[in-house]
Amino acid sequence: xxxxxxxxxxxxxxxxxxxxxxxxxxxxxxxxxxxxxxxxxxxxxxxxxxxxxxxxxxxxxxxxxxxxxxxxxxxxxxxxxxxxxxxxxxxxxxxxxxxxxxxxxxxxxxxxxxxxxxxxxxxxxxxxxxxxxxxxxxxxxxxxxxxxxxxxxxxxxxxxxxxxxxxxxxxxxxxxxxxxxxxxxxxxxxxxxxxxxxxxxxxxxxxxxxxxxxxxxxxxxx
Amino acid sequence: xxxxxxxxxxxxxxxxxxxxxxxxxxxxxxxxxxxxxxxxxxxxxxxxxxxxxxxxxxxxxxxxxxxxxxxxxxxxxxxxxxxxxxxxxxxxxxxxxxxxxxxxxxxxxxxxxxxxxxxxxxxxxxxxxxxxxxxxxxxxxxxxxxxxxxxxxxxxxxxxxxxxxxxxxxxxxxxxxxxxxxxxxxxxxxxxxxxxxxxxxxxxxxxxxxxxxxxxxxxxxxxxxxxxxxxxxxxxxxxxxxxxxxxxxxxxxxxxxxxxxxxxxxxxxxxxxxxxxxxxxxxxxxxxxxxxxxxxxxxxxxxxxxxxxxxxxxxxxxxxxxxxxxxxxxxxxxxxxxxxxxxxxxxxxxxxxxxxxxxxxxxxxxxxxxxxxxxxxxxxxxxxxxxxxxxxxxxxxxxxxxxxxxxxxxxxxxxxxxxxxxxxxxxxxxxxxxxxxxxxxxxxxxxxxxxxxxxxxxxxxxxxxxxxxxxxxxxxxxxxxxxxxxxxxxxxxxxxxxxxxxxxxxxxxxxxxxxxxxxxxxxxxxxxxxxxxxxxxxxxxxxxxxxxxxxxxxxxxxxxxxxxxxxxxxxxxxxxxxxxxxxxxxxxxxxxxxxxxx
Numbered sequence: 056x057x058x059x060x061x062x063x064x065x066x067x068x069x070x071x072x073x074x075x076x077x078x079x080x081x082x083x084x085x086x087x088x089x090x091x092x093x094x095x096x097x098x099x100x101x102x103x104x105x106x107x108x109x110x111x112x113x114x115x116x117x118x119x120x121x122x123x124x125x126x127x128x129x130x131x132x133x134x135x136x137x138x139x140x141x142x143x144x145x146x147x148x149x150x151x152x153x154x155x156x157x158x159x160x161x162x163x164x165x166x167x168x169x170x171x172x173x174x175x176x177x178x179x180x181x182x183x184x185x186x187x188x189x190x191x192x193x194x195x196x197x198x199x200x201x202x203x204x205x206x207x208x209x210x211x212x213x214x215x216x217x218x219x220x221x222x223x224x225x226x227x228x229x230x231x232x233x234x235x236x237x238x239x240x241x242x243x244x245x246x247x248x249x250x251x252x253x254x255x256x257x258x259x260x261x262x263x264x265x266x267x268x269x270x271x272x273x274x275x276x277x
Numbered sequence: 278x279x280x281x282x283x284x285x286x287x288x289x290x291x292x293x294x295x296x297x298x299x300x301x302x303x304x305x306x307x308x309x310x311x312x313x314x315x316x317x318x319x320x321x322x323x324x325x326x327x328x329x330x331x332x333x334x335x336x337x338x339x340x341x342x343x344x345x346x347x348x349x350x351x352x353x354x355x356x357x358x359x360x361x362x363x364x365x366x367x368x369x370x371x372x373x374x375x376x377x378x379x380x381x382x383x384x385x386x387x388x389x390x391x392x393x394x395x396x397x398x399x400x401x402x403x404x405x406x407x408x409x410x411x412x413x414x415x416x417x418x419x420x421x422x423x424x425x426x427x428x429x430x431x432x433x434x435x436x437x438x439x440x441x442x443x444x445x446x447x448x449x450x451x452x453x454x455x456x457x458x459x460x461x462x463x464x465x466x467x468x469x470x471x472x473x474x475x476x477x478x479x480x481x482x483x484x485x486x487x488x489x490x491x492x493x494x495x496x497x498x499x500x501x502x503x504x505x506x507x508x509x510x511x512x513x514x515x516x517x518x519x520x521x522x523x524x525x526x527x528x529x530x531x532x533x534x535x536x537x538x539x540x541x542x543x544x545x546x547x548x549x550x551x552x553x554x555x556x557x558x559x560x561x562x563x564x565x566x567x568x569x570x571x572x573x574x575x576x577x578x579x580x581x582x583x584x585x586x587x588x589x590x591x592x593x594x595x596x597x598x599x600x601x602x603x604x605x606x607x608x609x610x611x612x613x614x615x616x617x618x619x620x621x622x623x624x625x626x627x628x629x630x631x632x633x634x635x636x637x638x639x640x641x642x643x644x645x646x647x648x649x650x651x652x653x654x655x656x657x658x659x660x661x662x663x664x665x666x667x668x669x670x671x672x673x674x675x676x677x678x679x680x681x682x683x684x685x686x687x688x689x690x691x692x693x694x695x696x697x698x699x700x701x702x703x704x705x706x707x708x709x710x711x712x713x714x715x716x717x718x719x720x721x722x723x724x725x726x727x728x729x730x731x732x733x734x735x736x737x738x739x740x741x742x743x744x745x746x747x748x749x750x751x752x753x754x755x756x757x758x759x760x761x762x763x764x765x766x767x768x769x770x771x772x773x774x775x776x777x778x779x780x781x782x783x784x785x786x787x788x789x790x791x792x793x794x795x796x797x798x799x800x801x802x803x804x805x806x807x808x809x810x811x812x813x814x815x816x817x818x819x820x821x822x823x824x825x826x827x828x829x830x831x832x833x834x835x836x837x838x839x840x841x842x843x844x845x846x847x848x849x850x851x852x853x854x855x856x857x858x859x860x861x862x863x864x865x866x867x868x869x870x871x872x873x874x875x
Contacts, residue, residue: 128503128504129503132501132503136501144429144433147360147429147430148429148430150359150360150429151359151428151429151430154357154359154452154454157353157354157357157454157455158454160353160454161454161455161456161458162455162458162524162525162527162528162529163455163456163457163458163528163532166528166532178849179785180785180852180856181785181786182786182862184861184862189862191785191786191787191862192784192785192786192862193785204532204533204535204536204539205532205535205536205538205539207456207457207458207528207531207532207535208456208457208568209456210453210454210455210456210457210568210570211456211568211570211571211574212452212453212454212456212570
């Protein structure tokens with residue numbers, strides 16, 4: 056502040072030179088370049104202004120940098136959260152599909168599917184030894200309609216079980232709409248084919264929170 | 278001070294200086310007060326403000342460890358954990374909210390939705406009755422479960438309904454994709470966390486892993502403060518447990534024994550398939566095996582693995598041990614000559630056979646081939662009581678199996694001094710002694726493996742998360758009988774199929790050795806006597822270099838016991854195993870030891 060005052064008020068210059076004893080007015084005496092009494096050479100006023108400006112600029116730049124950094128970090132943070140959520144969703148989806156696949160692969164489900172397609176297990180097999188070209192065993196064709204023996208229940212991998220206390224004493228899964236069932240319920244283990252086939256049921260229409268399904272679009276090339 | 282350039286310095290300066298000093302003093306005092314307060318707040322933290330703020334920002338989070346999988350020998354998953362959600366509601370919030378806002382992704386606006394509409398949407402997604410859903414959303418409970426074990430995809434859609442008071446809780450769910458296949462072996466969990474049966478129980482510590490913890494600072498906007506505290510103790514996931522079971526063989530065996538039990542109206546049945554070279558158990562099949570996804574569906578007595586938990590009197594399969602003992606002791610040989618009366622009396626105890634016969638001239642092979650109690654007692658009585666006991670012990674009777682399943686049976690082998698007059702002979706043909714199916718298989722394994730007994734293995738190894746499999750080392754093996762004795766006993770077993778009474782165990786192209794066993798099953802209601810039979814068949818193939826042992830056991834089949842045969846079951850399981858493992862058809866001439874002395 057004293058610098059600015061010194062610049063705008065030249066009338067005090069002379070008086071400052073006379074009263075050298077006043078320590079508060081030394082700065083003003085320093086402004087007089089021609090005075091031999093000048094003792095302060097180290098802090099020339101001309102140089103101070105650009106320095107102060109520089110300081111301000113540096114500070115502003117630093118603040119700006121910090122601000123930009125902060126913004127970018129928090130933006131990245133938002134992005135990180137979003138990507139993490141996305142990764143978690145995909146992970147869960149993957150887990151779900153893997154489990155579905157494993158369920159299809161369960162031997163009893165495969166056997167039931169094969170039986171459904173009319174396949175019959177063969178019982179007697181023959182072998183050919185390629186080294187000796189010897190044929191051992193009498194392979195017999197499988198007989199259609201052969202008793203396949205005991206049926207093992209399909210895995211009761213749980214879909215969703217309603218735990219609301221039911222008014223009726225009926226099976227809690229009975230009143231469920233079948234099309235909303237992600238995987239066949241545990242209530243039908245006796246028919247392995249049903250479990251194996253029903254996960255393919257069409258998923259419910261995505262309503263995006265509304266109640267009216269989106270209009271169907273024509274696929275390209277149709 | 279500089280505002281009055283015209284005034285005289287001499288008069289004005291002291292006043293200005295004074296004012297300046299007063300002002301400065303006030304400033305400094307204020308600065309001191311502010312600084313002091315700052316120091317108190319920041320430096321000394323009087324009142325614990327910073328601490329409280331930090332505590333409110335610090336968010337501890339438990340990082341759950343993922344439970345390890347249980348896989349079979351080929352990596353087929355038998356048990357794994359997935360995420361499921363429980364949909365819960367704060368009924369007070371939902372009941373009092375008549376309308377709410379929902380973000381519409383299409384129009385990017387907030388729609389106003391009535392409570393009824395929300396309930397209808399939720400009912401549609403859950404596939405439940407609207408009235409049921411309304412009932413569960415209405416009330417004054419702060420916490421009420423609407424639906425359990427909802428899949429992530431459905432949970433995602435439910436959360437987009439923005440129904441007030443409704444939230445989802447993630448839970449880890451154990452899923453057994455193969456259901457009842459090896460269900461008893463795999464076991465199940467009690468409350469989704471701790472194992473209660475099977476491998477899940479015995480390997481709980483390894484499967485479970487260790488929970489981790491993360492402590493970080495979170496801002497009021499719910500976002501993590503990037504440069505603040507972030508301490509992470511990572512969770513250590515549980516290791517996977519790899520079994521020696523082959524799921525396909527296991528299925529085949531379970532299906533075969535279930536069919537057999539249904540056909541024979543038996544109480545239960547079980548099948549063991551073992552690799553003779555390693556002791557690996559390829560299948561431990563049981564009837565009515567539990568589905569670990571829902572173990573409550575079968576009776577509690579069916580939830581274990583009977584092949585290892587059920588000890589019963591093995592019957593004639595034990596004659597193999599008697600034959601091996603007399604041969605190894607040099608007291609007999611396969612073509613040794615025995616003159617066998619229709620009933621044989623020794624020490625006042627009379628023994629007869631399952632079939633009527635006059636006095637016959639038999640070989641030792643013929644005694645086993647026709648499963649004669651008389652001949653077995655005749656040959657076995659050449660051993661002292663202690664020798665009989667020692668040989669049973671050497672073959673692992675009364676010695677616990679340790680394959681990592683709960684409640685493995687040790688069986689009962691009484692000390693020879695406790696044997697009564699009859700028991701000292703009945704132990705020779707498998708009565709008066711009890712053992713599990715696995716103990717029988719282990720005894721036959723030592724014969725199949727040139728006299729070297731290997732301890733059976735079920736747990737092949739542990740796979741730490743992201744690491745290499747660590748094999749469980751095989752337990753110590755022991756030479757039970759010499760290689761030559763083992764070969765002679767194998768010839769006897771093969772002759773029982775080629776020349777003896779077990780012709781229906783034969784498999785085209787492979788040389789098979791087998792022994793049947795029929796024993797009386799003691800009553801289980803505490804009354805003396807017996808109320809049924811245990812029918813079993815144990816065999817090995819190919820006899821030129823036995824690779825596999827299969828034992829089929831049937832408990833208390835209905836009807837005439839002599840009409841029961843496990844041959845077809847044994848044959849189908851054994852041929853399936855041989856084909857699965859690509860065992861080359863047998864070479865060499867099958868052993869055909871004469872059953873009679875001509």
